[in-house]
Amino acid sequence: MVARLNREATMRGYVPTASSQPFGGWIEPWFGSIDVADSTRAQYLSLTRNHIQPRWGSVPFNAISNIDAHTWAIKLRNSGLADSTVKTIMKILTMMLADAADEGIIPSSPIQARRRGRRRQRRKPAVVLATALDVLRIALQAAALVGEWAAILIISAAYTGARWGELTGLQRPNIHLDNGCFVIDPDIGALHEVDGKLSLGPPKTASSARTVTLPPFLLDMWRYLLEQYDHPHIFVSRDLQLLRRSNFSRRVMRPAADGNLKLINPRVRTQPIREGLVFHGLRHSHNTWLIGDGIPEVGRARRLGHQIPNKVREIYDHVAPEVEAKILVVLQQRWANSLATQFPNGLNFAEDIHLFAFAAA
Template sequence: MPRWGTVPFENISNLAVHTWAVKLREKGLAHNTIKTIMKILTMMLADAADEGIIPVSPVRVRRRGRRRHHRKPEAIWASPLEVLRIALQAATLVGEWAAILIITAAYTGARWGELAGLQRTNIHLDDGFFVIDPDIGALQEVGSKLSLGQPKTAASARTVTLPPFLIDTWRYLLGLHDHPHIFVTAQHQLLRRSNFARRAMRPAADGNIHIDNPLIRVRPVKPGLVFHGLRHSQNTWLIADEIPEVARALRLGHKVSDKIREVYDHVAPEIEAKILTCLQKRWEDALAAQFPNGLVFTDENRLFALAS
């Protein structure tokens, strides 16, 4: 709406659309985000052409000469120790809640919207899991408006188990505020992805050694890692721990056929227990590597001392 809402269909040109895409990229939007935006706009214009509102869609795929093959960049993921170090820096930058959010994303594989939209009513710490609701399980941000809606796909509505350390950490976080959502800012406001990326994720992962006299100095840990990369990290760890593909898919909210799910359900408890055991060990190993002489309580890491 901010860019095209008041523009008549006949005034939209192929050049204008692709120029807009370039400007979005210059603003720092991810390649996949721009790709999705362009796909939606293209579909809307194609529908307008089908309905006779315009003679033909003005948007064309840009190609020059021979068809170019673009190499898709590999997703950046982080080790448990790198995730811990990024979280510690995020705690220093904006507060413990940011660190817990980063740790949670890496150790559950949940998406940004699923965690930002998670409410107390769907958290069951005594039983060690949380539920992503099929109707209001994701926080969605359109323009400046935040609202609860359906998660990304039908398969995204799921139950996700928590390793023991994360159960303790969540109890601690929930005791710090009385907001209906577990993850909120220090001012108890709902999260906005761009704000979190700018204030916490980017500097905590990339460092800010290129900035003169920042308020808080942080070092590079995993340059280029985005929040979604924490989800890739979870999947990478599970592959290394030889967790079956179907178990990984169900945990991450990927689509699995009913027949495969039926077979998996017979072994699910054993596999689920293995997942949690492996994740707990990865956390403990990361703590031991970061604090070889034992934990010392500080403003930045007291939540990690609690979780240990």
């Protein structure tokens, strides 16, 4: 319709300007020009397809105003979208319009930052943390649900602080058990899932590429797991497939942490241990444990892959061995304490939970 009106306007002697064209025609060229990570591109495409295109696709560039855009953002929030999601949507729209201005399609971007408005008092959901005993009990239930590999994955997350993608993307060449550590590669150190496809790529940030030490009990668990199958990755499903976060959450994490008492006759009955705990909460729990054990902030940052200023890193490098040694001692002690609480009379090997046999001695 817009094309027909433009032709008619041209016949009347009026030549339409670029700014009078519908905004939707700019979306595809814009996506072709941006260089972002696959996961970021997938997020931008989804938000554009579901929100930006329906609202602004047929609107001419010169009909998009600052007040209309911000009014739309308020409507999105009122519809139930998370504030972070709305901010990302507005960020995408703003970038699109700013680049259109750079290309001379419009004189300048109509969207300006809001300088007024009520302060939003949105409460962030509290992060659910787990104790070492919680982790042990959740892992036991995970082993009963799908197998020992799931239990070891949960324990590894809690005792290394590594992210989901860093653990599920970990391959044998980067595991150095004789040296008591594993390496998160800067180029292929994380497993990513974009549009349903799994691929290896860089970890979250440059500082996420790091070496992580393992407490003694976890070295034994990993040796045991690596002997069970011949696969490039240490953490794979029972049928030797790469892991998907959503599947793991639904089939393992939720019933292992929340219990499944509401289900009728499940194959494995599980009890509530720490309701609401998500896999990433194990990373937060790890950091909390280290705080409780007096590990300095720079030591925690280095282990978790957080950015450390160069001057601080230089100072830390002089005391790193002592700090790393203490980290392993306190983590080993937490594991031993959780075992002693859960199994005061020793382990019950009749339960066929082999993985905890390593720490029985």
